Amino acid sequence: MYNLVQTVSLTVPVSEQQDHILGPRNAPVTLLEYGDFGCPHCAEAHLVVSELLGAIGKTARFVFRHFPLTQVHPTAQRAAEAAEAAGAQDKFWEMHDLLFENQEAQEDYDLVTYAQTLGVNMARFRAELLQGKYTPRVREEFLGGVRSGVNGTPTFFINGHRHDDLWDVATLLAAIEAEVQSSGRRR
DSSP, rough: OOOOOOOOOOOOOOOOOTTTTEEEEEOOOEEEEOOOOOOOOHHHHHHHHHHHHHGGGGEEEEEEEEEEEEEETTTTTHHHHHHHHHHHHTTTTHHHHHHOOOOOOSHHHHHHHHHHHHHHHHHHHHHHHHHTTHHHHHHHHOOOOOOOOOOOSEEEEEEEEEOOOOHHHHHHHHHHHHHHHHHHHOO
């Protein structure tokens, strides 16, 4: 008997040094999202993940990686770079949230306004954005997503395996709980 279901795996492992991670380091489950700050589905997923993180406690950690679909969302690349520039000043998650909450306003002047709201060093933020300092990082994450079979956003991975089901709170919670049970059996 042949198993025709192909499991797609994450090709770039989660890195404490490279990735933006919310939650405990030793959580048994890692939920990773490839997302686009201009994607309305990702904005919905942002709300789902926020609710989910409140429900799972220390069971899982969350990782966000950039996958800007610039043909569809022209400001997504620059928004991702702004999130990285804010992240260099320990404000990634705050900028991440602002960008999803303000998808209709992501031009350069909007990004500067958000950075001012967060209280980052504005000279540094502007210089890094103008220099394109984080363009290579965003591109690297995008290409890592492509190598991992990502072709749209949002795309979720649970412990390195693509989640090809619905991404509502109940479905993701059930998948995480199943992974917790499964990882407990593997120990």
